Amino acid sequence: MNTNTPHSGSKSARPSGFSLTDWMPKIVLAPTMVIALVCIYGYMIWTAVLSFTNSRMLPSYNFVGWAQYERLFNNDRWMVALTNLGIFGSLFILICLFLGVMLAIFLDQKIRAEGVIRTIYLYPMAISFIVTGTAWKWLLNPTNGIQKLMIDMGFVNFKFDWLINPHMVVYCLVIAAVWQASGFVMALFLAGLRGVDGDLIKAAHLDGASTFTTYRRIILPSLKPVFFSALVILAHIAIKSFDLVQALTNGGPGYASDLPANFMYTYTFSRSQIGMGSASAMVMLGCILAILVPYLYSELRGERSEK
Amino acid sequence: MKKIALGLTAVALSLAATTSQAGQVEVLHWWTSGGEAAAIDVLKQEMKEQGDTWKDFAVAGGGGESAMTVLKSRAIAGNPPSAAQIKGPTIQEWGDLGFLENIDDVAKAGHWDKLLPPVVSKIMKYDGHYVAVPVNVHRVNWLWANPEVFRKAGASIPTTWDQFFVAADKIKKAGYIPLAHGGQAWQDATLFEAIALSEGTDFYKAAFVDLKDDALKGPKMVDALTKFKKMRQYVDPGFSGRDWNVATSMVINGKAAMQIMGDWAKGEFTAAGKRPGVDYVCLPAPGTSGQFTFNIDSLAMFKVSGKDTQKAQRDLARLVMEPKFQEVFNLKKGSIPVRLGMPRDKFDACADSSMDAFNAASATGDLVPSMAHGMAVNSMIQGAMFDVITNFFNSDSMTPEQAADKLARSVKAASM
Numbered sequence: 001m002n003t004n005t006p007h008s009g010s011k012s013a014r015p016s017g018f019s020l021t022d023w024m025p026k027i028v029l030a031p032t033m034v035i036a037l038v039c040i041y042g043y044m045i046w047t048a049v050l051s052f053t054n055s056r057m058l059p060s061y062n063f064v065g066w067a068q069y070e071r072l073f074n075n076d077r078w079m080v081a082l083t084n085l086g087i088f089g090s091l092f093i094l095i096c097l098f099l100g101v102m103l104a105i106f107l108d109q110k111i112r113a114e115g116v117i118r119t120i121y122l123y124p125m126a127i128s129f130i131v132t133g134t135a136w137k138w139l140l141n142p143t144n145g146i147q148k149l150m151i152d153m154g155f156v157n158f159k160f161d162w163l164i165n166p167h168m169v170v171y172c173l174v175i176a177a178v179w180q181a182s183g184f185v186m187a188l189f190l191a192g193l194r195g196v197d198g199d200l201i202k203a204a205h206l207d208g209a210s211t212f213t214t215y216r217r218i219i220l221p222s223l224k225p226v227f228f229s230a231l232v233i234l235a236h237i238a239i240k241s242f243d244l245v246q247a248l249t250n251g252g253p254g255y256a257s258d259l260p261a262n263f264m265y266t267y268t269f270s271r272s273q274i275g276m277g278s279a280s281a282m283v284m285l286g287c288i289l290a291i292l293v294p295y296l297y298s299e300l301r302g303e304r305s306e307k
Numbered sequence: 308m309k310k311i312a313l314g315l316t317a318v319a320l321s322l323a324a325t326t327s328q329a330g331q332v333e334v335l336h337w338w339t340s341g342g343e344a345a346a347i348d349v350l351k352q353e354m355k356e357q358g359d360t361w362k363d364f365a366v367a368g369g370g371g372e373s374a375m376t377v378l379k380s381r382a383i384a385g386n387p388p389s390a391a392q393i394k395g396p397t398i399q400e401w402g403d404l405g406f407l408e409n410i411d412d413v414a415k416a417g418h419w420d421k422l423l424p425p426v427v428s429k430i431m432k433y434d435g436h437y438v439a440v441p442v443n444v445h446r447v448n449w450l451w452a453n454p455e456v457f458r459k460a461g462a463s464i465p466t467t468w469d470q471f472f473v474a475a476d477k478i479k480k481a482g483y484i485p486l487a488h489g490g491q492a493w494q495d496a497t498l499f500e501a502i503a504l505s506e507g508t509d510f511y512k513a514a515f516v517d518l519k520d521d522a523l524k525g526p527k528m529v530d531a532l533t534k535f536k537k538m539r540q541y542v543d544p545g546f547s548g549r550d551w552n553v554a555t556s557m558v559i560n561g562k563a564a565m566q567i568m569g570d571w572a573k574g575e576f577t578a579a580g581k582r583p584g585v586d587y588v589c590l591p592a593p594g595t596s597g598q599f600t601f602n603i604d605s606l607a608m609f610k611v612s613g614k615d616t617q618k619a620q621r622d623l624a625r626l627v628m629e630p631k632f633q634e635v636f637n638l639k640k641g642s643i644p645v646r647l648g649m650p651r652d653k654f655d656a657c658a659d660s661s662m663d664a665f666n667a668a669s670a671t672g673d674l675v676p677s678m679a680h681g682m683a684v685n686s687m688i689q690g691a692m693f694d695v696i697t698n699f700f701n702s703d704s705m706t707p708e709q710a711a712d713k714l715a716r717s718v719k720a721a722s723m
Contacts, residue, residue: 143545253701271690
């Protein structure tokens with residue numbers, strides 16, 4: 001703020017007052033700002049308002065307080081969706097981080113044909129979740145996928161029917177999502193690893209540290225910012241997951257593999273429960289904020305202390 | 308060269324049509340698949356002959372969900388189409404919001420009250436006035452069977468659920484899949500609804516139309532749920548998430564013996580070149596021979612302004628109920644005409660028996676709206692029922708008693 005004061009002071013001292021070059025950036029940015037304000041934040045507020053109304057097929061403004069949230073948390077299907085998000089989100093994030101870091105470290109060993117291998121691992125990220133979901137649906141389907149392959153190969157008792165087992169189906173989502181996203185995490189960490197000062201590693205080796213200790217004690221701790229970025233990106237992929245469920249299981253069997261985004265869509269658009277759908281959307285927003293706010297806080301505080 | 312000339316004439320003609328101030332009718336629908344699109348083309352042609360222009364507003368996908376989303380935004384913006392493909396209790400919801408046009412004059416001139424069974428005309432009316440016009444009738448409680456599989460397994464085609472279980476065991480032993488089924492909520496509900504109907508029309512109406520609490524958790528519901536759960540062992544392990552037409556093809560190519568599905572399944576058999584009565588048989592679902600669960604598509608009329616537009620809208624309503632359209636459309640779609648007493652010589656054996664059952668059931672009161680297809684209850688309660696039914700079918704720990712209790716509770720919660 002302080003840096004602006006002398007500038008604006010000098011402007012008011014200038015007799016011409018209005019200069020196009022000063023205003024140009026603001027004018028150019030204005031439409032984007034307006035669109036962002038209305039279409040993102042405006043609709044967020046609208047959804048928040050609707051979540052306190054008894055809106056059904058069309059939005060209405062008959063306020064009912066927290067009743068929709070009460071109904072939401074008494075709804076079995078919502079609790080299933082929320083539990084699934086917990087299982088899916090934590091497993092997806094942990095496994096992706098673990099695999100991503102491992103792949104990045106292995107690729108960092110100056111191996112041959114690294115470019116080719118890196119592309120192969122990163123490629124799933126270029127595919128949409130719909131394609132991933134459909135392909136894994138075929139692979140995991142017990143009558144024509146992996147199970148059938150194993151049985152045809154002679155393992156007659158092989159059983160892999162998670163896709164149709166209500167207790168295990170959520171792990172199918174994890175498998176497909178991890179397959180897609182761990183390459184991306186690998187790319188993030190690989191970039192981070194390349195940025196680590198070579199002298200630091202050499203110094204560690206001179207001090208007699210093994211490769212394992214070097215990674216564990218020196219290199220990985222210096223990649224903390226990368227960890228945070230990966231965590232935030234993965235968490236929001238997990239919370240907004242919709243297309244993967246839609247393509248892989250369509251919420252089934254029953255509604256055992258529903259995630260909150262699917263719940264929100266079903267209730268808002270096909271069951272004429274806009275009020276309850278909005279309430280579920282607000283809970284999802286809350287989940288995202290719970291991750292974003294601490295992250296932004298630490299980021300901004302970091303910036304301030306740097307100054 | 309000829310093509311270009313033709314194209315130019317078409318352009319010229321369409322220009323002429325727009326300049327002649329003819330009434331325009333905009334119809335929102337999701338009849339977009341092959342047979343359906345051909346069926347709706349008939350109506351387009353007839354409207355053109357009346358001098359009206361047809362503005363197609365087809366929104367494909369999601370069993371009409373996408374179309375409904377578009378319709379809502381158009382209605383909120385104050386610019387609804389002339390007519391939209393809306394059915395069942397949803398007509399009442401739109402009526403409550405004051406969007407629908409009273410077309411009593413067309414209905415009176417066309418004697419709709421005489422032509423339609425009262426159960427059907429009640430659905431087409433809001434507050435005692437006609438606001439929608441029925442297009443076709445689908446019978447939902449059908450059993451499609453492949454007689455070849457039955458012959459090989461030495462089983463006979465069942466007419467009661469007890470016989471069904473006996474036959475299914477034999478078929479399973481012979482190495483075939485007894486029941487072709489797709490694990491999607493609406494298919495689970497279609498199967499369950501057929502079983503529930505066999506517990507009696509009165510029970511069905513009490514539970515799925517009047518939503519009586521004691522029917523929803525009573526002994527008949529528990530019995531129906533028990534039978535329904537038994538079906539789980541007669542489907543193959545890969546049923547989860549399967550589309551209905553894939554399940555039908557399993558019956559067609561002899562992998563599976565039976566499927567419980569509405570008469571739209573016939574289209575799949577016909578497309579595969581199979582003949583009714585020879586390559587496949589259509590029978591009422593076990594235990595429901597005199598009963599008829601209907602799924603009726605209808606066009607609801609929205610309030611529109613402009614004399615020409617209103618005239619075109621009324622032309623549309625009139626034409627839909629005329630015998631010519633009812634016959635051609637339903638022949639293409641695989642359903643039966645909603646008008647009673649139509650000539651039947653062009654319809655096949657399945658449609659013929661469907662029409663017999665429709666007439667008979669409307670006289671005896673055994674004509675009931677399908678819950679699984681959104682004819683009996685609104686989308687909220689339907690959704691709540693779907694959740695319980697499909698969850699119960701897939702759960703390995705829920706007892707039928709618990710499911711019935713849950714059904715009653717979630718219906719109550721959804722109707723709040």
